[in-house]
Amino acid sequence: MHTDTERCVRAVQSKDARFDGWFFTAVLTTRIYCRPSCPVVPPKVANMTFYPSAAACQQAGFRACKRCRPDTSPGSPEWNARADAVARAMRLIGDGVVDREGVPGLAARLGYSTRQIERQLLAELGAGPLALARAQRAQTARLLIETTPLPMADVAFAAGFSSVRTFNDTVREVFALSPGELRSRRGKQPRTPGAISLRLPFRAPLNPTNLFGHLAATAVPGVEEWRDGAYRRTLSLPYGHGIATLTPWPDHIGCLLSLTDLRDLTIAISRCRRLLDLDADPVAIDDQLRTDPLLAPLVDKAPGRRVPRTTDAAEFAVRAVLGQQVSTAAARTHAARLVTAHGTPVDDPAGGLTHLFPDPDRLAALDPESLALPRSRRTTLTTLVSSLADGSLRLDIDSDWDQARSRLMALPGFGPWTVEVIAMRALGDPDAFLATDLGVRRAARELGLPSTPAAFTARAAAWRPWRAYAVQYLWATDDHPINNLPA
Structure with missing residues (x-):
């Protein structure tokens, strides 16, 4: 633009x-x-x-x-709405890959040479991967300077700088203030001991009902909870773990992060933003959906719906399998049993969070007979976690969406609903479409849309590339807890 x-x-x-x-x-x-x-x-x-x-x-x-x-402005909506190499690179840079693995690590993940990646990023963004990562480090440093009492040396290394001198030079160059001046300029800020408090910006409008309602209604006990008007969950991060508390406000999302290692701050923020779909462009999305006269009243009634996503794609895939053909409550129960038996315990003085969700390596070692699931579902689950653990299936932020769909469909027990819900919420494809979902089909019938999956999919072509958002508006016609903020 x-x-x-x-x-x-x-x-x-x-x-x-x-x-x-x-x-x-x-x-x-x-x-x-x-x-x-x-x-x-x-x-x-x-x-x-x-x-x-x-x-x-x-x-x-x-x-x-x-x-x-x-x-501190919202991120470009392009990086979560596209699946090309530049968009995938930007998602990886946002997740801290350049700081952890360098530009060669970024290029290797994308299957390109470092020269190709640098050339593509320069052409589209006017900066290479190192400059983009540097800008992100500067933003992280500013957050730590303004929201924590950490000594500047600790801020420098937590933000990813290799030396205090580089940190000082970068802050002065980017903000025209020394780190000390930046801290004093903001004055005394209210702080929660051991936590970092910040605001997550978004483009208005944002409708929090389905977004937080979905997360709260499907929350896995021990890993997630709704408490005092906020959604809270544990986070598994590269250097340790954390707890995020996310509170909806009219003009921002309040975010309180408790981290075992401050080097995870940038990654934690990126994953919280992705979870809440905060970089979406709701005006462009809603304008496109309003072109359908049957969908327009739903959009006009409550504009700005987001797609509730996830902080961990592998976790969500496991939960999608556990939720096949059962109620929301039953899916939560099955997931809670896995967490209690195989999750890593964490301490949460502020609430009732007790565990990290178990990763694929841990789940791949479990005894299938210990699962209180039908035999076919056990096979589906164990095949999934084995494929995730051995790397033959990747569900990362840089994954090719179509390739991931194909590999999921090849697994036993995976049909269109499971694949598309993973594509929508775990992979972040804004055009994922649940044509076979019962709630979506029921809403479609009430609106006068076709009821058969094939005809419905053909009719929904006019909503592309935002069909995942159309699903949110269709789901919202039902009086289900996922569509309402908890009391």
Whole structure:
């Protein structure tokens, strides 16, 4: 979008927050870059230039605006709506792969050479993987500086910098303030001992009912809970584990993170944003769905529905199998038994979370006879976890969606419903479609849409590429707990 100068200028002059994260405005006279909705008086058009990423602005020598804090804007919705190499690379960078494995590790995961990946990212984002990771480290450092009392040396290494000197230089270059000045500028902030409190921005509107209602209604005891108006869950992270507490507010999501290792902060934030689908562009999605006169009333009634996703794709795949042809309550019971028997215990002084969900390696070693499931379901589950454990099936944020579907369909016991619900919630495909889901088909009949899966799928082609969001609107016609915020 940054190449459409006229459209970008209109967005900046109207201070349109819908475009925050889509592009950044760099001001040639001040050498500062801003988000489109920056509250200051817009500069002259001749002094504006536009970049596709904060990293590109920084690489071109611009500093972040101290007023609108562009580094804290929502992420581009493109990276979760596309499945090409650049989008997959951006999801991996957001998950901290470059910091942990370097650019060669990023390239290896994508099946490209480092030169190919750098060339593609530079062409589309104006910055290579190292610059993009550096911008992310700077944002993490700012969060730690402003929300924790950690010594600056600890902040530097927790944010992923190799030295305190590099940390100091980067903070000064990006924010035009020293780390100490950045901390004092924010003043004293209320803090929860041992936790990091921050706000997760999103593009309005956001309808929290189905989003948090779904997560709360399907919560696995010990791993997830709804407590005091917030969804809480345990997180398995590269350097340790954590607990996330996510609270819906009108203009942001409150996020409280308790981590055993602060190096996991960036990854934890990325996974929470992905869980709540916070980088979606609800205006573009809803505008497309409104073109269908049968769907338009549902969208107009409660716009801004998101797709509730997951923090761990393998975990969700296991839970999808446990939920085949049983009630929500039964699926929770089966999952809770697995967690109690095979999950890693954690301590949660603030609530009732007790375990991490067991990973595929641990589940692959269990005795199938110990599972209180029909024999066919046991086979489905054990085959799934074995495939995940040996790497023959990958359900990662960089997975090829079509390839993952094909490999899932090849497993025993996997049909269209299970594959598509995993594609929608675990892989993040915005066009995943549950044509065989009973709730979706019931809603379709009530609206006058075709009832057979083939005819329904053909009719839903007009909703592409946002059919996963259409599913949320169809589900919402039912008075099920997943569609309501808990008391």
